[in-house]
Amino acid sequence: MSIASQMVNTTEQFIKLFEKNQSALSNGMHPKVNQLRDVALNHFKQTGIPNTKVENYKYTNLQPFFRPEYKQIITKEDISDNSNPNFKCEVPQLDTYQLFTINGRFFQGNTFPKLPDGVIICSFEDFTTKYPEHTEKYYGETAQVNSDAMVALNTMNARDGFVIYIPKGCIIDNPIQVVNLMIDNTDLFVNQRNLIIAENDCQAKVMICDHTVSTQRFAINAVTEVFIGERAVFDIYGLQSQHNMTTQVAGTYITQKTGSNVMVNNLTLHSGIVRNNIYVTLDGEHCETHLYGLYLNDKNQHVDNFTFIDHVKPNCFSSELFKGVLDDYSSGSFTGKIMVRPNAQKTNAFQSNRNLLLTPDAKFNTKPQLEIYADDVKCSHGATVGQMDENALFYLRSRGLSKEEARILLMYAFTYEVIEKIKVEPLKEQIRGLVEKRFRGELDKCESCVVCGQLGHQISCL
C-alpha cells in the first residue's frame, strides 16, 4: 500500500470510528452539540487530518500522529480508574481554584469551596444539559468547523472537557487552574472540548497546565472556545509540559466584545509535537489583545504556533510576541495571520517572532501574513531567526563566567521578555525557575509534574 493511500485510510478510519460512536457520543447531549457533529463531519470528509499540503499546516504533518487505532474514551463508563489524582499545587503562595481533567474528561472529584456566586465550573457534558440556553448561545460560535479540520474532528467527537462560566461583573482574584492530565495503559486519542465564558465586566485569570503522567503515546486534539464579554479583562496562561511521545493540537478560539482586554501567555516547556492554534476575533471596538508565546525545543521536538487575529471592528489594538529557543535537531514554526477588515479603521496591530537556534541542525520557519483592507491602520511585524550573540558570550566569559554558565544566562535572557509579561507574581517566579532548570537540563519531568506537583509513575524520560 502506498503512503498516500494509507493516509486516506487514516481519515476514512476516523470517519468510520465516528459513525460507529456517534449515537453514544450524542446520547443525552444538547441538540446543538449533536447537530454540529454532522456539519463538522461534512467538512472533515473534505479535508481529513491535515498534512503539509494544507496551507495552514505547511510545517506540521499531523497524519502520522493521529492514529485511528489508538483507544478513544467516549463516555464516563470508559474510564477505568477514576480515583483521586492526588493533586498538590507546587506554586508557592498561590491560591487557586483547581480543577482536573483526566484524558480529556472532567474529573468528577473536583470540588470548589468558596467559589464566588454565579461562577460555574463543571464538565462540558453536564453543562450542555444543565445550561441549554448558554450552550445554544455560545457553543460552536467561536471555533468554526469550517475553519480547521481539527476543529471539525473535535466537534464531531465533542463529549467532555471543562466549562468555566463567569457571570456579569464578577471579579475573581485567585486564578482558576486547570490541570489536564494524560494517564492510561494504552495509547490514547483524546478529544477534549472546553468552553470559557466571561460575561460583561468580569475579570479573571485561568492557568491551563497540560501534562502527561504515563508513558503511552497520546494524540490530543483539544478545542477551547473562549467568549469574552464587554469590558471584561481576562488572562489565560498556558503551560505545556509533556513527554516526547505526545502530540497535541491545542486550539484556543477567542471572541472579544467591545472594550475587553485579553492576554494569552503560553509556554511550551517540553513536549513532542505541538500545534497551537490561537484565533482571536475582535468583534467590538476598543478591544485589546496581547498574545505571548515561548517554546523551548530540543531533541526531535516540534512546536508550531499558528495565530490568527481578526480585526473586525475599528479602534482595536493587538500585539503578539512569540519567542523560542531551539536546540539539537528540533524544529518549529510560527505563522502570524492578521486580518484587518475594511471597516476596522484605526487598527493597531504589532507582531514579533524571534528565535534562537543553538545548533546548525535546528530549524525554524516563520511567516507573517498580513491582510489589510482598511487604510487608516498601523501594522508592523518582524521576525528573526538567529544564533547566540558571540560578542555577548565573550563579554560574559571575559568576566569569568564559564562558557556553559554564559550560554544559560543568554538563553534565559532571551526568554525573559515573554516571562516578564506574566502578571501573577508567584507564577512568574515559578516559570522563571522552570525555564532555568530546563536550560540547565535539570528539569526532572520524570519524578513529578513540575508545576502542579502531580506525581508521575516512575516515567522514564523518552
Added chain:
Amino acid sequence: MLTIKNLHAKIDDKEILRGINLTIKPGEIHAIMGPNGSGKSTLSAVLTGNDKFEVTEGDIIFNGKNLMDLSPEDRSREGMFLSFQYPVEIPGVSMTNFMRTAINEHRKYKGEPPMSASDFLKLMREKKKLVEIDSNLTNRSVNEGFSGGEKKKNEIFQMAMLEPKLSILDETDSGLDIDALRIVANGVNKLKSPERSTIVITHYQRLLDYIVPDYVHVLYKGRIVRSAGKELALELEEKGYDWIKKEFED
C-alpha cells in the same frame, strides 16, 4: 607579570598582529597608542582569549602561565580584565545577577565559598561609590540603553568589583565628559598597587594626565614601532603619527 613574545594573529587570513613583543612588570602602567586600525583592540582581544582571532605564532605568558592554554574565563579568573572599547548590551541579564555570578565564579576558582548576599551587596555599594555610578544602572540589564559614558563607567565598576591583576583599558576615555574622565581615572588610580598593572589604550594625552604611564608604545600595522617614557605621548599629541609612519612604511 605579562610577557608577549613575537605575537602574530590573524582573522580571515588577514594578518593583524605581526610580531608583538612587550613585557609588563607588576605595578607598571603602559600606554599603547597608534593610528586607527593599527591593531590595538585586536591585541586586547587576543590577550583576553577571543577566538575570533587566530594566534599563528608567538607566546603570551601571564604570571607564569601560558595563556594559549587558558579559556577566556580562566584568564579572567587568573586576574586579567578588559575594559571593552565597545561594551556589549545584553538585554535580559541584570547587572546584579551578572556580577554576582562573576564574583562567585572567581571565588570558586580560588577554592573559596560563594559570597553571602549581604557581603555582595555591601561590595556593590562600595564599588559603585568608587566610580560614582548611578545606583539605578546596576538594577538594569547589562549596558542596555546605557549612554556611551555610562557604559565606560560600568566597565570600570566591573573592574573595581573583580580587582584584576592586569587591566587593559581600551579607549575607556572616549565618550567621557570631563567629570566622568576624572572619575574613571580616579577609579583606576585608587586600585593602583605595586602588584597591579595596567595597559591603557588611548588616542589622547588627556587621560594620561590622570593615569600617568611608565611607558608609552606606538602600535602601527600590527607591530610596536616605538617605545619610550611618558614624554612620547606628548610628542605624538603635538606631531601626530606621520613622522613614525614614514619611518616604517613597508
